[in-house]
Amino acid sequence: MRIHYVPTVLLLGSALVLLLVAGGLLLKGQVVRRTAQRFRARAVAVRATVVGLEAKDLSLGGEPDTRYFPRVSFVPDGAAGPVEAQTLTDVPAPPPRVGDELDVAYDPERPERVDVAATQGGLEGAGRTWFVLGYGVLLLALGVAAAWLVLVLVVWTS
CATH class of the missing domain: 1.10.287 (Helix Hairpins)
Incomplete structure (x- = not known):
């Protein structure tokens, strides 16, 4: 050989x-x-108002799957005024309308990091793509x- x-x-x-x-x-x-685990461990739940909605079409060669990411406004604990931020996660269908209230969780160290509280169930999606x-x-x-x-x-x- x-x-x-x-x-x-x-x-x-x-x-x-x-x-x-x-x-x-x-x-x-x-x-x-x-x-994601650290974020969820320190996240503070709050009720926020939807001020906008961004639709994103995700597709992997097939039909696009539309996901909705709300822009919300809320007042963090101890803050003088409201914070407006885009959520890091999408909302379950059907999407909320502008003016609706939504349960979110935010990072007290960085209030602009907001997650939709309805997606707080598990961490199986965190890092999945990687x-x-x-x-x-x-x-x-x-x-x-x-x-x-x-x-x-x-x-x-x-």
């Missing part, structure tokens, strides 16, 4: 780089999830390593 060094270095090197990228993406997902990307790149890295192994066992042993 003869090892071909250029394809070996290219395939195993790219597999290693992809593993590092996958690790970085998974680490970013963990950071996002921890940030985890999916990380696992996808990890599979790609394993596929590149498997391709090298096939070359070694099938092609180069002939």
